[in-house]
Amino acid sequence: MHKTKLQTIYLSLLVAFVCVLLPWSGSALKLRPDFVLLVIIFWILRAPNKCNIGTAWFIGLWVDLATGGVFGQYALAYTITTFVAVIYQRRLVLFSNTQQLVYVLLLLLISQVTLLTVKIFSGNDVLGWTYFLPSLTGVILWQAAVALGLNTSRPSRK
């Protein structure tokens, strides 16, 4: 049985985090998928006993730091998203590729809606529909990774 090393998980999270730190601007910033959350979802599906809600919360804090917003916003969004991911993780074996994509899209949307709620509570404006574009690009990125041969199901269940 193939075992996922803890270092691999953290290294991939670090790479995703650096992707967030890249100097995005303009329309690229509006389309930028949430790399960190995608990687977390991937590891939750693949190695749920190594990467869980705590990991998501911790990396969420770093994303908070990088965005310069109030501490805990991304941490909360990631916590709630990973909770849903963990709850449905076992059912995912039965999912087809398309179903999995819908599931990932829902997870990304949950994270964005949580963030939006927190932001509206702290007095920010409601942004237009373009706010949800990163979820779509995230799913596209997920599909691209699957097409390139990334195995998104739990290795031991094959």
Next chain:
Amino acid sequence: MAGYHQNLDQQQAPAFFARGPSPLARLAFFSALSLTLMATDSRLQYLGTAREHLMVVLQPLQFIANAPSMLYDSTNEYFSTHHRLLNENQYLRKQALVQAISLQKMKTLTLENTNLRQLLAANQSLEEYSQLGEILHVGRDPFTKKIVVNRGSNHQVVDGAAVVDAKGIIGQVTRTYPASSEVTLITDKSLTIPIQIERNGLRAIAFGHGRDNTLDLPFLPANVDIKPGDKLVTSGIDGVYPKGLAVATVTDIQTSADSPFARIVCVPTGGIENHKQVLIVSISQPDSVANTSAASQRANNNDIAAKTTKPEASQALAGAAKTPTNKVPANAPVTNTPTAPAVQAAATSAPATSAEATQHKQPVVATEPSTSHKPHAQD
């Protein structure tokens, strides 16, 4: 079949026991933790230093992330064509010539201005202190309009410094880290900037609109004297932005029957999202910034009033201008001499208060001989 069972054991057993607390417990714990953090960070000021320290850890990662684009920029610059460089050189020469002429005029004007101000015994206008910064990256939060520049508290950048480019104001420093600082753009919803209409000197406050790179001028009556094309400049009464810098141009004015206020839309003059280099302007040296708020409280003291920014100084002196009229009848010979210079200074400091101050000044000077004689006569 046996193999299947063995496989099942291998995967199920760790999955059951290595999980620790249930997902629900984890959710509750970490959600509570995040909410506490949010409350602490937004209401209390404890996490500012923690943020600064963590930012130092983030610095190398940030450098790695910026490296590709910086490499691209530098190679691009290296391979830039001869023709383009010549064009740019020519343009810059022309610009330098034009600016040199206006700079020469400026020198004589500054000299003249300081002389006049000395003659009038007025406050010297404040020195500005500026430095060039480069934009590291645009803010990552889609809800706010921010940029991060590569000058921080190590380079004497202070919170509240104005940030300008060649065409006008683009924002204000809102958070400083050791080697970088966060600039909130004037189009951000939380940023306001005191402005003046260039054409008629009308003062107002511009608010960032937050979404489509525009500014609003709210709370102005529907019949206000503003036309599309009017230029907004900084009024300088806030002590943050230097006076007379371009801020925005009015593009649209809408009045509706159901609102007493006009809806005025302005487009910023500065290239909010275009440039790489910006200028960070502190209106005074970092150490004297802290003095201004304390100074307004002890307004009667002339020494401190001289250091304050203009609005505070004019308030202080307007206050000083009122005192002599009350005090004259009571103890005229003693207090008149020290307050008279204060009244003179008040007359010259601000155009709005000057008329009022001179009105006060006249009776003081006029009554001085008569009131000062009377007590002597009684003695």
